[in-house]
Amino acid sequence: MANAVRHPIIVDTDALIAVANTHLWSTVVDRLRLTTTNVCIQELERHVRETSEYAPDGSREQWLHHGSSAALEPFAADSEAFSTVTCVPRPHGPDAGETSIETEIAQHPDQYRFAILMDAHGRRSINRLFDATETTGQAVAPTFLLYLVLDEGACSDEAFCQACAEMLRGEGWTGYQAIQAAWDAIPIDCSNYLDDDVLP
Amino acid sequence: MATNDDKIQFRGHAEKAASQVVDELRLGGINVSELARQGLTEKLRETLSEEEKITLHQRYERGDLSEEVAEILLGDGLDEIEREREAFEAATDIDRTGVYRE
Numbered sequence: 001m002a003n004a005v006r007h008p009i010i011v012d013t014d015a016l017i018a019v020a021n022t023h024l025w026s027t028v029v030d031r032l033r034l035t036t037t038n039v040c041i042q043e044l045e046r047h048v049r050e051t052s053e054y055a056p057d058g059s060r061e062q063w064l065h066h067g068s069s070a071a072l073e074p075f076a077a078d079s080e081a082f083s084t085v086t087c088v089p090r091p092h093g094p095d096a097g098e099t100s101i102e103t104e105i106a107q108h109p110d111q112y113r114f115a116i117l118m119d120a121h122g123r124r125s126i127n128r129l130f131d132a133t134e135t136t137g138q139a140v141a142p143t144f145l146l147y148l149v150l151d152e153g154a155c156s157d158e159a160f161c162q163a164c165a166e167m168l169r170g171e172g173w174t175g176y177q178a179i180q181a182a183w184d185a186i187p188i189d190c191s192n193y194l195d196d197d198v199l200p
Numbered sequence: 201m202a203t204n205d206d207k208i209q210f211r212g213h214a215e216k217a218a219s220q221v222v223d224e225l226r227l228g229g230i231n232v233s234e235l236a237r238q239g240l241t242e243k244l245r246e247t248l249s250e251e252e253k254i255t256l257h258q259r260y261e262r263g264d265l266s267e268e269v270a271e272i273l274l275g276d277g278l279d280e281i282e283r284e285r286e287a288f289e290a291a292t293d294i295d296r297t298g299v300y301r302e
Contacts, residue, residue, distance in 0.1 A: 008296075008299055030301070031300055032300060081301050113299075124283075136294055136295070138290050141288070148296070148300075152300060173250040176254050176257070177277060177284060178284060181281050181287075182284075185285045
């Protein structure tokens with residue numbers, strides 16, 4: 001299943017789940033080339049196995065199940081745009097997926113320009129790694145994938161804003177921080193499309 | 201309503217006795233007021249739900265909450281958003297060859 005193709009964007013488990021739960025995931029799949037690690041794929045498979053398809057609407061369990069299933073599809077579809085690299089040595093434990101991204105970047109620093117992670121601490125340590133290897137790379141939150149399709153003209157401002165709100169509802173305060181930062185960084189006014197309860 | 205000059209007081213006989221025990225144990229004693237301030241900050245943060253944090257940040261953005269208070273309640277959440285914005289901006293400047301499907 002793993003191949004040696006390394007696209008410039010590498011995405012971890014939680015970031016894939018966050019974006020795959022938005023309605024823009026199909027656009028992301030159509031437009032972007034993504035890489036992840038075998039460890040992240042196994043984490044997604046474990047979420048699908050260990051959570052119920054019939055978990056209540058709006059529950060964290062449903063978010064994990066639906067997001068993980070949707071995230072796995074393009075990687076399983078044998079598409080050239082979605083590649084899985086094997087991480088050696090294989091990390092273990094609750095942060096294994098995140099650690100595998102760090103290991104992969106440490107071994108192939110010039111292959112990656114964007115590392116997409118949900119966890120702020122994970123992003124910080126990968127940014128230190130990019131700095132230390134003197135390669136051009138930046139670890140950013142999952143909202144960046146939504147920005148890439150917006151910037152290419154593959155989705156409307158409204159679709160971008162809606163997807164941010166969907167991510168916010170599923171990811172709570174962690175997602176909120178990433179979304180506020182995205183809204184601060186790019187000049188887009190979501191107030192025409194979203195309710196006040198999600199706007200700054 | 202509480203004002204900024206109000207002392208924060210609570211009935212805590214056992215807590216007072218416990219702090220005296222620790223105070224006597226240490227040569228330099230302990231600063232109970234400082235510990236209480238830190239403890240209150242910690243506990244306030246712990247009690248906040250994700251939704252409450254979001255609401256508080258929205259109030260801060262609207263200017264309804266001072267930076268000092270927002271920092272106590274949200275911890276490094278404010279710095280995190282700032283760091284995240286900088287990372288996002290830096291990422292938008294990076295070459296995107298090979299990122300999009302043809």
